[in-house]
Amino acid sequence: MRRYLSWLGRAATRVWLPIAVVAVWWVWSAHSKSLYFPPLSSILRTLWTQWVTGPARAQLASSLSHLLTGYVLAAVIGVGFGALLWSLRYVRDATSPYMYFLYVLPAPVLVPAVMTLFGIGFTMKVVIIAFASLWPTLLNTLDGMRGVDPVKLDTSRVLGMSRVRNVFSVVLPAALPQIVAGLRSSLQVAIILMVVSEWVASTDGIGYYIVNAQQSFDYLGMWSGIIVLAIIGIVANLLFVVVENRVLHWHYGARAVEGAR
């Protein structure tokens, strides 16, 4: 009972401000006659009729499929290539200048180039999302693996591990906290690029819907799209935290103990 109450207390600390903001927005906009700033109640009604029961569901599905495919690709390539670079010093030294060049290059400027190469369909968006969100995961994987405590590596040699087993049983788990941090920034980048790629050249997706609504003076539609994007961001982040807490429970446990000592 006591635990339940303290959980409730913590939850309340986190949600009171968002709830308050929504409430203020609701009351403040309730009698708005402005075309650009419609009442929140109307926006939410549009959200329901467009995104939950209406035609915009297709845009939502399309965006999410780009996001998911692009992000999973980025995660797999990022961790895999990061691990490869870690194990092959020669390749690492040879490629690191280009890697940092590509890393600092703002990904949106590549949209025209990728469009030229892949057209404006599914492939183009997935390539943009994957390319842009690859870097945080890749660099964090490389960095995390290079930073593994040498005593842990000595230990794996003493225990008789092969090179491959050492990578999977020791180096990857030891680098995991940092890899996960990379995956988290990759997720944010992926969501941004999902929208950007749909703005520039597209006939579907949430980004397209928002721009299209704005250009055809459908401000209710525009606001509802923005809210949908915010919800996607929140839900994606929540899912990420749930997975992270499961995978890294040992890391947070150990850190809490260290902090207490």
Add this chain to the structure above:
Amino acid sequence: MTAPVVSLRQVCKVYGGARPRVALADITFDVARGEFLCVVGPSGAGKTTLLRCLAGLMPPTSGEAMFEGAPLRSVPAGIGVVFQDYGRSLYPWLTVARNVELPLKVRRVRRPERSSRVAEVLASVDLADAGRQYPWQLSGGMQQRVAIARALAYRPDLLLMDEPFASVDAQTRFELEDLILRVREEFGVTVVFVTHDIDESIYLADRVVVLSRSPGAVTEIVDITLPRPRDQIATKSDPAFAGYREHVLGRVMSR
């Protein structure tokens, strides 16, 4: 007379770089089967370097380090190592039981035997009930016992210990000293134990190798003939113990 488990012949280790530094100079000694050998010396005497050479983690610059008749080129399957810093050598993402089980998995021991051996070795370090916990949930002394259990799980012929009790409190340290003596009897393992603590080395050892300050060289090898089983109070109040301490301390301090 059986062949020695370990033999070192004129082992030297020089760390390279712009200003080369001699860490070990001309180390020669043997470790007999079943023996408990302590290496004692001031910091900077190359104790850890010596242990890494013995473990096959690092090749000597010159001279030869042999384990069971073969030159050490990599870490042999018959050597277990306990590092000083248990917090860094235990894997925090694995439970205690899985940490101990890992070397058995590497050696392709079958599952039923793995679990019975894990249970057995955890019981002999008095951690029979800790298997499902994570190392970081345990006290320092308990964690070092997990590290000992892990090193013993695959029944090595030789156990190397690098200042294993340096980061626990004095009380726990005495308990761990007695535990290692007991476990060594139980498993019939040869032990090389590196420490900077002279009392500890005399209390544990059959022989004490005294190293001089850098470059590390063998000053003397002292035979310890104190009766076994040893006891924290009786052994340490034995006049012979005080004699050894005075002698070893004199050798450590001498330049």
